[in-house]
Amino acid sequence: MMRSDIFHENNGVRNAGRLHDGYVRPAAVAGAFYPADRTQLKQLINTQLDYGRALLKQLEPQLPAGIPKAVIVPHAGYVYSGTTAALAYALLERGRGVVKRAVIVGPTHRVPVRGVACSNAAAFETPLGVVPVDVGAERRAWGSLIVNDPTHAQEHAVEVQVPFLQTIFGPELTIVPLNAGDAAPEEVGDALRALWGGPETVIIISSDLSHYHPEAYARQLDDETISDIAHVRLPIHPRRACGAYPINGLLDVLTRGLKPTRRETIRETSSGEQERSDKSPIEPFDLRLLGRSTSGDDGVVALAGNSRPAMNDPDEPVVGYASFAVWQTEDGDDNPHEENAADETRTAVGKADVKASSHSAGNQTMPEDRRTVLLSLARAAIREHLGLDDAPEHTPEAIVNRNPWLNEPGASFVTLTERGQLRGCIGTLEAYRSLGRDVVEHAIDAAVHDPRFFPVSREEYPLLDVEVSVLGKPAPMPVRSRTELEQALRPGEDGLILTDRHGRRATFLPQVWEQLPNPYDFVSHLLTKAGITPSYDWKNGEIECERYEVTAYAEQ
Incomplete structure (x- = not known):
């Protein structure tokens, strides 16, 4: 079921956007992926954010000013990936008082879905409190979304991001929680375009990297995937990143711009090749790797451009993590967007590199x-x-x-x-x-x-x-x-x-x-x-x- 069929899910009822009109989606992985106790959770997040802020001081001289428009962050248990995520969230703190909405897009680990799915929930609950869902924003994006409650019920990829967002943005925050299942990059990209908004909105892409390879091989595999993401090489395969569908959607936006792809017209040239009739310029973006780690690194994050720490056990099966940030720069920005293979922190996006x-x-x-x-x-x-x-x-x-x-x-x-x-x-x-x-x-x-x-x-x-x-x-x-x-x-x-x-x-x-x-x-x-x-x-x-x-x- 896609797009025009959205009203037919759940007996055709979609909640109108006020907290008391819909159900509150309870925390599903509190006590497993992060502490269920409010005090312990706040202490852990603050500790990890402090670690991220310290790393950020080393990295900030190389980063653009202003609030990132989007980040890619991992979604494993906080003890494994929390510090890697905290590096990106420490950077997003720049937006406190400005950012009012977070669009969170994760993969589906439990219930498969075709397309990009929102839920009927009016709010998500964590041990830190209840966060309203911006149902009005969802309604405006309905042409790109389906409604599927089961895929959200036990899914952790979106949920684990919410406590971090509550901490850095405070009680004024609203969220748009989405699960991206089997979908083409432009489908997920269109959902992001519909929800892109202005300075009040940030995009959170939730994804880990490789899963359960020996660490020596996992690092090599992850560094290849990190390079593909950093250089916007579509598509990232789900074997390389469990959140490949959300990542590919973001990369689609970076390569195609903010005009919805479904509104573009295609014509064939005399040689039989296809080309877009819409020649509007692509908005300039600046994509940066922030840091990377694995579950075997005991929370130690290697900053972009720095070598990874020594491995405790090269043969230990691990899960890989990385955090990225994307800035949306203004037209005519004079920054020198030149690719440099030796500088992992910078990639300028001017055109698609799809192979x-x-x-x-x-x-x-x-x-x-x-x-x-x-x-x-x-x-x-x-x-x-x-x-x-x-x-x-x-x-x-x-x-x-x-x-x-x-x-x-x-x-x-x-x-x-x-x-x-x-x-x-x-x-x-x-x-x-x-x-x-x-x-x-x-x-x-x-x-x-x-x-x-x-x-x-x-x-x-x-x-x-x-x-x-x-x-x-x-x-x-x-x-x-x-x-x-x-x-x-x-x-x-x-x-x-x-x-x-x-x-x-x-x-x-x-x-x-x-x-x-x-x-x-x-x-x-x-x-x-x-x-x-x-x-x-x-x-x-x-x-x-x-x-x-x-x-x-x-x-x-």
Whole structure:
């Protein structure tokens, strides 16, 4: 249910915006994510804010003046991520007496939702008191929101931000609590645009980073994600940040500006490419990393530009955190917005830097606009198989007819994920039919014929994320032992095929390196997939090894 259907949720009743007209949403995670006792909670927040203020004194000479318009902050238990969040909230304190409304956008950890959801609550309660919901602001943004109470009932991502906001902004504060589920960046971006407001409004994006990787790897993974956010590289994937959908919405605003995308008109050029007919300038923004940490750092935050503290245990599974701030600068501001890879604190946003998730495909080149075609084709195939209605121009046959290059031979894999978890993956290693037919068949197989999963249902379809990987031709690797193979592999680039003398065969796409960055682990898991002992150590060429490269196009 989206946009025009909003009045039909909860028997068509939406509360009118006064505290006594709606229910008060009680604290769901007090006593778990933060203290349930009012005094203990105030003491903990003040202690963490003091820590954040001390760090801020070191960082302030490098930061713009004025109140940030938006921040990205973590949402784990305060003992783990509170100091990282406090760094951003210490900065937001500049707005006390000016800021009257906080729009808080978090992900959905418990109840999935399609789109951006508000609730029927007239207020949120924490041990520090009751904070009114600005229902009037929600009503003005109804074109971009749905109403879904269950997704808010036990969700912590928004709730944990409220006590900090109560502390720094005082009793005049109102909030707009939102949960962003499966949604395109522009959908979340449009909700933010509708609620952007002026100096009285701040935007709080709630997100942790990687989850439960060994700390040595987690730091590396998080620093890549931090760099992607800092340089506004869309989209951030939910595997990299649990609040990827809210983050992507904010980045969409930074790249597209404040004009709602749904009001833009699109036309095709003579070359078939699409361009916006609306050429209004994008508002200038200044995005800064403030600090970063993990749950294994005992609350110690590494400021932007500084090295991280020594690890207590590099193999300990941890959760990653970071805080960012965004300033909305005035037109004509003369600040030198130049990107500098050595300066992690500054990124100027002047235009979109949106790329498909891509691995080199050797000599195979594919124009960027083919990403949309391949993803649309995979989705159309699944929709048609599930019997979901579609316009005639959106059927697989129509898409192939409009794009003759899909009739050329090609090999592909189609991968489906749901909330960052694998939901199906089927593919072909070598081209033996047209690329279009290959994608259509594998999309259907990934949805309903992957033996590891139950078939995807019609109701589940909107929760899926789709990735299409186009494979280059496999090339033999002249290695005779496991040791030689592991030394020859290029992590992050090589897809690998292993075949033994009994005909057992398996492959991993290059994307698997994200979960298994160590070559030994990569090979061990692939051997297991082939039905071979994972510790098997061959020395005389008993295993045939081939590598290949792919171009991977992902929705999220």
